[in-house]
Amino acid sequence: MTAMKTTILCAATLACGAALAEEVRDYRAEAIAMMKRDFKTRGIATADRVHEDGLQAICNRTSDHPPKAIAERLERDQMESIKYPPDGKLMGDWKAGEKLAQSGRGMTWSDKAGVPGGGNCYNCHQIGPQETSFGTIGPSLYQFGKLRGNTPDVQKYAYGKIYNAKAFNLCSAMPRFGHAGALTESQIKDLVALLLDPQSPVNSK
Amino acid sequence: MKQRLSTLMAAAVMTAAFAVQAQQPMKKAPPPAKAAAPAKAKDGITAEFEKFREVLEEDNPAELFEAKGEDIWKHKKGPDGASMAQCDLGLGAGVVKGAYVQMPRYFADVGQVMDAERRIVHCMVKYLGYKEEDIRKQPFSNDSKTPDHVSVITYVAAQSRNMKIAVPQKHPKEIETFRIGREIFDYRAGPYDFSCATCHGSDGMRIRTQDLPNLRKPAEAIRAYQGWPGYRMTGGFMLTQQWRMNDCFRQQRFPEPAYLSDSITALLTYMTATANGQVYKGPGIKR
Incomplete structure (x- = not known):
């Protein structure tokens, strides 16, 4: 579309050649080719991580603002890929969840293979009232369960959101922890409990 | 000069002491009964x-x-x-x-x-x-x-202390490198779907208590440049901007960029030229 506009404008101007050359040059493709050359496997961080998957590509190409129809279709795909626990139990131990929420480890080249990662939650969210060192990239989750209750639907929503945030908002800044294998089923259950268990300090008065 | 060096050595000893302290697990202030105010809560x-x-x-x-x-x-x-x-x-x-x-x-x-x-x-x-x-x-x-x-x-x-950043953007290759760098900055990939912009592309965000500069803006882009190379107190050695970029990609959950690679040059070109006109204060001190 932009290229076509340039062509039409070009017919009427002398700067035509330069403008067209500018239009044709794909810096994004050049950047990707460059990164594929330059980034190397170290530890568990393998070189193939630099390849974008379909969802990342759509978000990258649209500056995180994909057309609505595409976003809805891809969110549906992400939603269908969420694996809920076969036993139907979605709430684990909130105390273990709090520990996980504190840990910013996982998936870097300095993390070891096979060692479970952390939830990285406090990096971006306010959660428990006792923790004053919290980030602001994501919304506050304090009182999460108090405001929403912990009905099966709310549990399912919280589990799904942690498993794959992109099923709810395609270009969300939040990682897809379950989808990426960064958190296990039982770890996600513990985080659901941190958010929803009435005993969790998140829901204290 | 001798005397100056001895002052410096004393400072280095102090930093080592500080480093030990900084490595202790962070003890937080007594827990407040209510949720912490979302206002800036710098830890001690x-x-x-x-x-x-x-x-x-x-x-x-x-x-x-x-x-x-x-x-x-x-x-x-x-x-x-x-x-x-x-x-x-x-x-x-x-x-x-x-x-x-x-x-x-x-x-x-x-x-x-x-x-x-x-x-x-x-x-x-x-x-x-x-x-x-x-x-x-x-x-x-x-x-x-x-x-x-x-x-x-x-x-x-x-030797550039207190001078204004003035990265040239005249040669076609300088302009092209800047544009490729901007693409790298915005490129989301890896298991966490992070790009540089995930943390450094909007205003007023924090990770834990750490303020995150919006590196798309000249007045904040300087913050990625200021203080580098930097003397790291926890360890007592100098770290350069190439190291800083390397560690960012580690935390971005990317594979490791080769040292002195085109990708890092492009990223630094984008980030530094964005900070053009801001004053560089010289090598600094980092935690």
Whole structure:
């Protein structure tokens, strides 16, 4: 579309050649080719991580603002890929969840293979009232369960959101922890409990 | 000079003491009964560090490395008798004053854009006989060794103290490198779907208590540049901007960028040229 506009404008101007050359040059493709050359496997961080998957590509190409129809279709795909626990139990131990929420480890080249990662939650969210060192990239989750209750639907929503945030908002800044294998089923259950268990300090008065 | 060095050594001992303290697990203030106010809650160590840094910047231990770098730049000879006096950092052979804040830039002799660190290593290999493969074996400092090129970088950076960043954007390759760098900045990939912009592309965000500058804006882009190369208190050695980019990609959950690679030059070109016009205060101190 932009290229076509340039062509039409070009017919009427002398700067035509330069403008067209500018239009044709794909810096994004050049950047990707460059990164594929330059980034190397170290530890568990393998070189193939630099390849974008379909969802990342759509978000990258649209500056995180994909057309609505595409976003809805891809969110549906992400939603269908969420694996809920076969036993139907979605709430684990909130105390273990709090520990996980504190840990910013996982998936870097300095993390070891096979060692479970952390939830990285406090990096971006306010959660428990006792923790004053919290980030602001994501919304506050304090009182999460108090405001929403912990009905099966709310549990399912919280589990799904942690498993794959992109099923709810395609270009969300939040990682897809379950989808990426960064958190296990039982770890996600513990985080659901941190958010929803009435005993969790998140829901204290 | 002797006396100055002894002051510096004293400062270095102090930093070591601080480092030990900083490595203790963070003990938090007694828990407040209610949710913490979302207002800025700097933890105690951060506040202490900032006070300490103000005092220490008068006698920054970075000057020890600066002095060593100066010695290499001015006196060291290569196997053919060449020296860094022949090294052109963009302002003419041997000219160091103001060169750091005017890189990355295009260098006709190699037909490419190079950032300061890459250019300095290039010169040390070309004129002083350093082996690139040796430098690549240990590109960054650790507590047992600060490599020579890091000291030279510190020296060169110090020669741009209090000068305005003025990265040229005239040569077609400089403009192209900037644009590729901007694409790298915005590129989401990896298991966490992170790009540089995830944390550094909007205003007023924090990770834990750490403020995140919006690097798309000139007034905040300077914050990715300021204080590098920096003397790391927890360890007592100098770290460069290439190290900082490397560690960002680690936390981004990316694979590791090769040292002195085109991708890092492009990213530094984008970030530094965005900060053009801001004043660089010279080598700094980092936690």
